[in-house]
Amino acid sequence: MLEAFAELSTPLVADACVRNGVPLRAAPPGIGAVVPGARIAGRALPVRHYGSVDVFLEAFAQAEPGDVLVIDNGGRVDEACVGDLAVLEAQAASVAALVVWGLHRDTPELVEIGLPVFSYGSYPPGPVRVDEREPEALESARFGPHLVSGEDLVFGDPDGVLFVPADRAEEVLATARRIMRTERAQAERIRAGETLRRQTDFDDYLARRAADPSYTFRRHLRRVGGAIEE
Numbered sequence: 001m002l003e004a005f006a007e008l009s010t011p012l013v014a015d016a017c018v019r020n021g022v023p024l025r026a027a028p029p030g031i032g033a034v035v036p037g038a039r040i041a042g043r044a045l046p047v048r049h050y051g052s053v054d055v056f057l058e059a060f061a062q063a064e065p066g067d068v069l070v071i072d073n074g075g076r077v078d079e080a081c082v083g084d085l086a087v088l089e090a091q092a093a094s095v096a097a098l099v100v101w102g103l104h105r106d107t108p109e110l111v112e113i114g115l116p117v118f119s120y121g122s123y124p125p126g127p128v129r130v131d132e133r134e135p136e137a138l139e140s141a142r143f144g145p146h147l148v149s150g151e152d153l154v155f156g157d158p159d160g161v162l163f164v165p166a167d168r169a170e171e172v173l174a175t176a177r178r179i180m181r182t183e184r185a186q187a188e189r190i191r192a193g194e195t196l197r198r199q200t201d202f203d204d205y206l207a208r209r210a211a212d213p214s215y216t217f218r219r220h221l222r223r224v225g226g227a228i229e230e
Helices: 012-020 052-063 084-092 107-113 166-191 202-211 216-222
Strands: 040-046 068-072 080-082 096-102 116-118 140-143 146-151 151-155 161-167
Touching: 012 151, 012 161, 012 166, 040 084, 040 096, 040 146, 052 068, 052 084, 068 116, 068 140, 068 151, 080 096, 084 096, 084 107, 096 140, 096 151, 146 166, 161 166, 202 216
Parallel strands: 040 068, 040 140, 068 096, 096 116
Antiparallel strands: 040 151, 140 146, 151 161
């Protein structure tokens, strides 16, 4: 999956979701990689955290090579729920990356380990609580307003993290590649001196919008074959 995502980006995948009518599920702003530049793609391995690492160890027993551990810690910023030992154990279980709706700690050790970890950032204290466990602890994870399950794929890069239904991933990635080719061609034309306004026949768009206020730039781009927004 990471190979299929190699030449793409989360913005391209997000645009492709919109174009294909796939629900757009992005991790909240602020979720980023411990090591800048990290890229991830794989099946979601969801888990809900309640204050103890035991639930992670259970999840690792179900992991398949290349899975991405998606941790629901409720977006808490008063504790770090993963550190070096959890990440080392994830690596030993052939997990490809961790995405945390919350915070991490042991940053120097995580950098040394090298397994991609995405979170809101670092915080020294770990949990001092043990909450009641939900039946769905290993079946789904909340991430912001979204619910993520093993039926989803996770894509992450310097722009953020997206969750895409596995059964729609092939068409989404194919559309993302088409958008990428269009945008690259447009970028080269701009560099060669042909403005984006000229490429998209922007004066014609303004004239059409004046005559028909419902005529959108997105609709215009579909008509002229451009790509800049979805």
